[in-house]
Amino acid sequence: MTENYTALYEEHKKLGASFTDFGGWQMPLKYGSELAEHHAVRNSAGIFDLSHMGEVWVAGPDAAAFLDYALAGKISAMAVGKAKYSLICNEDGGIIDDLIVYRRGDEKFLVVPNAGNAKVVADALVQRAANFDVAVEDASAETSLIAVQGPKAEEILLRLVPAAQHGLVTGLKYYAAVEVSFLVSGASRDLLLARTGYTGEDGFEIFVENDGAAALWQSIVAIADEGELTPSGLASRDSLRLEAGMPLYGNELSLEGDPFAAGLGPVVALSKEGDFVGKAALAAKKEAGAGSSTGRKLVGLKGLGRRAGRGHYPVLKDGNVVGEVTSGQPSPTLGYPVAMAYVDVAYAEPGTALDIDLRGKAEPFEVVALPFYKRSK
The missing domain is CATH 3.30.1360.120 (Probable tRNA modification gtpase trme; domain 1)
Incomplete structure (x- = not known):
């Protein structure tokens, strides 16, 4: 590389x-x-x-309509000067990246994707811009x-x-x-x-x-x-x-995952007018109950002991695998281990007792609401 x-x-x-x-x-x-x-x-x-x-500029008369089509959120509803967290998905509803969009003018936006995905996102935006009056400029370098x-x-x-x-x-x-x-x-x-x-x-x-x-x-x-x-x-x-319960692409988010299981359903504007890339697949996933009644859901886990779970460690219920850790370590602020994990929706309610398999030893954890830490304002 x-x-x-x-x-x-x-x-x-x-x-x-x-x-x-x-x-x-x-x-x-x-x-x-x-x-x-x-x-x-x-x-x-x-x-x-x-x-x-990455930093990708999108400008032109169709900029807002284009981003409504290219991304999962309703970007056209943003006021100038505001920023919005959004997702770029493929046709299957898989997450290519999570990103932030800044509206810098009526016809000018800045899209900020993650490091390893910057070129992939920029290329996808260029490809999706074919039928719109916009210019896509990758200024990352x-x-x-x-x-x-x-x-x-x-x-x-x-x-x-x-x-x-x-x-x-x-x-x-x-x-x-x-x-x-x-x-x-x-x-x-x-x-x-x-x-x-x-x-x-x-x-x-x-x-x-x-x-x-x-x-x-x-x-x-x-x-x-x-x-x-x-x-x-x-x-x-x-x-x-x-600690802030924020997802990391490659850990909590991936092409194989979906926004609803990740707790990002509100980011997906299925009600916005017109089509967007992945809309049909995402609507079907939501209709099927992804992250609510079927499949797995991203949850927070609070350690009841001192040992921390790490990425890819199995999550257990009564000795049976019901999930997998995506991120985990001791929390410096809170003083106990924390983890994010995808678990079967049946075990996703806060208060549910689960274990993490720490190399053959079951360590007790409890499902808690995210985020683990919230600053006092």
């Missing part, structure tokens, strides 16, 4: 990061203690390099993405924004985005700021061209007080998103 390096790779090396391959990218797994990075995001703030994510997440994220970023624009930041709602001027290396730079994230905390994601990424990263780190902002890697990002 080809190794890709983000524009911030040298910054991570300077900070002593341990690297791992993720979706074909060399990404920082952690800089020191992944536990310390996790707690920093929960209690203060962390800064992440998300430049492995030229775009970096930096996230600042945690209760002090807003406070830190405001120090780089002119006072006249503070209201744009403080007034920015969750799942919305705005152009803001940032002071980067002594110069003002207009950047797209989104109040989105993958940690369960308040936070922001900033889109910047590659040539300005290192300077922006350095400016954010420099403006923070000592101990206020911690560079954070993929390991803490994974434990944070798991």
